[in-house]
Amino acid sequence: MSALRPARCLLLRPAPARPTSFRSRQFHSSPSHPARRRARSLNAKPKDTDYYPPPRERFKPYSETEKAQLAEIYSPEQLKAIEAGEQAIEPEDLLYQGELRQDPFGLKYLDDLSTITPVIDKPVRNPESNYDPNLRLKTEDEIVKDLAQWLKDLPAEPTRLDYMKFMDSRRMTVGDEKAERAPTSALAPKLPKIDDPEIRYAKRDKEDDPHLVRLMQQTGLTSKDLKKIRTKNLVSHPVVNQTRMGKIRSWYFLTIAGNGNGLLGVGEGKAAEPEDARKQAELRAIRAMEPIRRYEDRTIYGEVRGKVGAVELKLMTRPPGFGVRCQQYIFEMCRLAGITDLAARSSRSRNPMNTVKAAFQALKKQRLPDEIARARGLKMVDVRKVYYGGLV
Structure with missing residues (x-):
């Protein structure tokens, strides 16, 4: 059959492709001349x-x-x-x-x-969606009527919150109330405060650390986020304060804290007992955490300098795979901040405490390329090679 x-x-059937004749390759240094062949036509020979x-x-x-x-x-x-x-x-x-x-x-x-x-020519809309097919824009008379009603319901002493409520509840279309409602709102939800009795006197287990609860109230972070933060004690030594009562001995700690994903903080603590000083420095470092700008989540933007006391250092960006080549204090700071490619150079003093503070100061002084382009009146493409030094 x-x-x-x-x-x-x-059904329209396509015509078969006509065979194409390929020319043999000429092994010669000069280019080949274009083929001068007469195009085929309907009046071709049999x-x-x-x-x-x-x-x-x-x-x-x-x-x-x-x-x-x-x-x-x-x-x-x-x-x-x-x-x-x-x-x-x-x-x-x-x-x-x-x-x-x-x-x-x-x-x-x-x-x-x-x-x-149905998928290409006429998509079937989900019947459970909020789309209203009869939705239309309001006319000028309807908008004026809504504004007059709002002015009528306005209190004697209106506040900025009343205006924000009006802007959030106004509608520019007529249709289903659920369908035409804006997906976002200008009104922020109620934010908890430290003095809120629901937080200050919240029920908690006896095993919870009061310092941890206070830290959650001050930073706004959850206990799960605080557990991801890592700390490192970089400097610790005893100090002596000479008074008329004699020499008072205490301990000094310099600690850094970070989550390994762009947050870094530096804290200092001093107390009579080493454990109290260490705990004080860790809590201050967590409270002082600030976002550090990172290019491609691995290095810094360009070259930055920092100076604290007699310490002068320069941090330089490096290409992928370079690593962190610097002294130990800056290395630990980069590890907690999530920086994997960086080079540093100290020209003068190398005091540990001032080195950490100068490096933290330099990391916060970074400028984004779009800020530099906007200040110079240029485009991003004109600033990129100059700013990154052509390394990345």
Whole structure:
């Protein structure tokens, strides 16, 4: 049984691709001349079109077997319409005008345009969505009416909060109230305060540290976020204060804190007992945490300098894979801040305490490229190579 051939009036069949002749490569240093070949046309000689059969031979009438196969699919009325369509379409037109479009506006896929694809042609909207098909914009009279009603309901002494409530509740469209409501609001939710009795006298387990609860109130971080913060004691030594009562001995600690993802803080503590001084320095470092700008979450933006006392240092950006090549105090700060590529150079004193403070000062002095471009009146592309030194 021969394969079932679809009707020409229902499906346009593309013409077969004509074979392309490839020229042999010339092994010569000079470029080859363009081929001067006459384009093929419909009036070509028979010997040139032997490989390309005439249109009427390619599109032959249906045989009895093919008609019997079509009768199993289509009704007699449909078969008459198919035969009429076959007779109405000229084979030459089907061959040279029924090809697939290769221009930019042609479809990139094969599709039966007689049917509707719900996903592409007519997307079905979710019936549970808030979309209102009858939604329309308000007229000027309706807007004036809403404004007059708001002025009528306004209290004797309006505040800025009343205006914000009006801006949040106003509607520029008419339709379903749920559908037209703005997704965002200008009014912020009630923020808890430290003096709020619900927080100050909140019920907590006996095992909770009161310092941790106080730290949560001051920083706004949760206990889960505070547990992710890491601390490192960089400097610790005893100090002596000479008074008329004699020498009073105490301990000094310098601690850094960070979450490894752009937050870094430095804190100092001094107490008579080492443990109290260490705890004091850790809490102060967590409270003093500030965001550190990072380029690609791995290095700094350009070169920055810091100076505290006699310590003068310079931090320099480096390409990926360079690592952190600097002294130990700056290395620990970069590790807690999440910086993996950096170089540092100290020109004068290397006092540990002033080195940590100068490095923290330099990290906070970074300037973003868009700030520099805006100050110079240039674009980002004009500043990038100069600012990064062409290294990244």
